Structures are given as structure tokens and as C-alpha cells.
Amino acid sequence: MTESERPQRALRRQSDPARSPLVPDSVEAEIRRHDWDAMECGCGRSAGHLVGAVRDAAEGHPSAFRALEGHVFFGEDLKPPAPAACGVLMAVWSAGPPRQSTREALLWTLLALLCTVDDGGTHEAGLHGQCAAFIRTGTEGFRRELATAPGSGAAAYAEGILEILGVRA
Template identity: 70%
Template sequence: MRGTDKPRSSPLVPDSVEAEIARHDWAALVCGCGRPAGHLADMLWDAAEGHPAAFHALQGHVFTGTRLWPPAPAACGVLMAVWSAGPPRQSTRDALLWTLLSLLSAEDDGTAYEAGLYGQCAAHVRAGLPHLRSGVGAAPGTTTAAYVEGILDIIELCA
């Protein structure tokens, strides 16, 4: 990461999130910006550290409008790892949920026989549903709850 062989480390990033970022060959994926997606590891690391702008910066790299790009499933896995490690502080939480909702609002690019990028993202979100559902009960009537409810509605429609 960061163009060196030395892995990035931070006390703000749980080991499970660090492992999820490290398990992907980012450079082998083509980013939405047209370059190899190696730079996404740093963007996701910044997001995992709690920088809300880093989540919004994924637009154009992981998704654009209703289109998903090849790094979307791997990035979604990282986002769900961040959430599952314990919902972050409020501003980070809302940015993370906005990003998940953006991924799930994309067009389904799968076929009857294969999950496309959308199906892979939805699978990551489904795996973390118990953690997401706790976000609704913890803050009824808030932006966080609205985002979680939107995510749950989309996942239930796809079931």
C-alpha cells in the first residue's frame, strides 16, 4: 500500500478491516477512473480511519451514478468490515451508509446464471445484515436510521 512494501498501520483501524483491505489485489482491478485500482487501498484506509470525505471520494472510482466499477465488490467488503467492527462515529457512519446505499442503488449487471458486480456487493451487505439492523434500533428517526432502512428495503426487494 502507498507504493511501498510496508503495510499501513493505524490504531484507528481494526485488524479485521486491515485484513479485508490487504486481501484484495487492488492493482489487478481496473478502477472507474481508468487506472489500476491500487490507489483505492489508500482511499479505503482513510475511510476506515473515519474520514467522511474518503467515502464520498469513492464515487467515480467504485461507482458512478448507477454504474458499478470492477473494484465495487472488494470495496463493499471493506465497508462492511468497517461497519461490522463497530459502527463508527456519526459523521463517518452516515458517509459509510450513504456509500453502501449508492452501491445498492446501482443497476444490476448480473445474469440469470451469475452474480455481477451488483450481486457481489449485495452479498457482502446481506452477510452484515445483523450489524446493519442494529443501526436502525439505535437511532430511530435519524439520518442513520433512514439510510439503514433504505439499505434493508433494497436488500429485501432483491431477496
């Protein structure tokens, strides 16, 4: 290792937060799969600052999901980090968050992502299409949520997701 490489490695180690025992390996792998610093966030900065928010969401903090608004989506528009964030959210969903409040916040966020304007053309998957493809992988889990918690907020969000995806509940 050269002298100029040492400070860069040290800086990378400092900016990489300690791994949480609450974040499943599959979710951590999905977080690391994306080059967050290379994406422009909806707030205009590098999306690297979103890593902490998606880790907080993976740990089960319901407010972390709402904190993605303005960065990953805003109103009816998706922002460039939306597919990466959606991949992490679906990894969280697949890991099966145990708390009802976490599942509800996660499903609200997925529904918000699906309720945006489709920005893809006839021969491409824009940000919306990429997010929908990630979300579609959780169809069976959404059906289970709807069946096991009828009348709950989570079930209502799951039903909305299934409806937008055009799959039967």
C-alpha cells in the same frame, strides 16, 4: 535474495503505507485480501490508488466514503473494484465505527452501491450481486442502527438498505 529482487522488495515496502492504529485488524486483513493493482478503477487507472481511500474510510474519515464515487461506482454503474471496496466497507461496519458521522457516510455509500443497475445474468452474480452479498452480511447491524437512532440520517440509510435487500426492518 537475488540482486534483481532487492529493488522490487524495497519498492513494495515504500508503496505499502504504515499501518494505522485506527484500522482494526479485520479491516486491514480485508484490504490486503484483494489485488487492487490488478483491478481497473472506474477512473481508468489501476485500483491500487484506492487503498489509501479505503484506509481513510476505515479510520473514520466521512469524506473518504464519498471519495469512492467515480472510482467504485458512478451514477447507476458499478466499477470493477466495487466488490473489493464493499468487502472492506462491510469489515468497517462489522468493526462498529463509533462516530455517528462515520456510520452515516458508510451507510450512504452502501446504499449508493445497492442503488446501481444489477449487471448479473440469470446464472451469475455480477458486480451488483457480489456487493449485495457482502452487504447482506450486515443486516442485523442495519436493524440495530434503525432501532437505536430513529429519525437520523443513518437510520434512513439503514432502512433503505434493508428495503433494497428485501428484508424486514
